[in-house]
Amino acid sequence: MSGIWGWFGGGAAQKQKNNPKNAILGLRAQLDMLQKREKHLQKQIEEQEAIARANVTTNKNAAKMALRRKKGHEFALEQTMGQIEKLEQQINAIESANINRETLAAMERAGEALKQIHGKLTPETVDETMAKLQEQNQLSEEIVEAMNSVQVGHPIDDMELEEEFEALQQEQLDQKMLETGTVPVSDAIQRLPAAANGELKGKAPAVVDDEEEELRKLQAEMAM
Template identity: 45%
Template sequence: MALKRKKAYESNIEKINGARMTIETQMMAIENANVNLETMGAMRAGAEAMKNIHGSMNIDKVDETMDDIRDQMDIANEISEAISRPVGVGDDLDEDELLNELEELEQEELDAKMLETPSPVVTAPNVPVHVPAARANEVEDDEEAELRALQASMAM
């Protein structure tokens, strides 16, 4: 009888453990669902906040604002340059004239350097003043022989 009771207790313990495991699994699923629900709520709130923030903005307005900023930066640079320029200096100078004058000076300096550069001395062997007579006759004989052979072949 004690053995039957022991087996009944063991069976009961297994059932309780199984039920406990099922309850723990359900609790984890409920916790997971709750986390998902809170995550979705936070994501919805974030999306809504972004809509509110971007509701008054669009890419055209951003581009327009950036163009305005660039224009103002250019104006600020021009003002800064005007303020930093010494008074009375350079008012009568034209930038194109200055560039032309600079180019002329550079060209004059280059010309002067070119004239100062010594030209290399080139030594060449002496050229013979007479033509070897034997070679000239051989060349003529060969040419005349070719001419006669050509005339003979064409006559046929």
């Protein structure tokens, strides 16, 4: 690297990076010395003015000499204050330049980081990736829907169910016949076919009597 970015690598780069700091430290040391000189000159000016005031009526020459020295101190004070002002301006300029440099370097590092993060990422690749994700999500939904639509187990045949139910009714009726020797009227009516039940409506008692008669005959035969 060259330019200001050379400050961020190697021993020489580190030395260059510290140059602004060292310059500011040197300027501040000089500024401190000048500020002390400023205070000293102000004190000298006050002392010479006091001497001039004390001798203004009694010793004209001493008073003039004191004023002359005072003028010399005032001239030196003006020079010192000018130097102080220039040093402060220089310190501010270096600090601002150093901050700008560090800010620019930080921004460059941020740019490099973003470049590494993005890599080959572009709006087109993002759109393509999102399209693939949407396609896969849609496929997942279709798979779930297909799985939920599959009927688990063998489908139930209503006809077979009805036949099994009638067989159970017959088994229960046979069991009651063996236990009591008679058939309950309600069971006998339930055993009649639906069509016959509609045609023989009002004649159920006669049919039941016939069935009871047949049952009695059957029981008699079984008893022989």
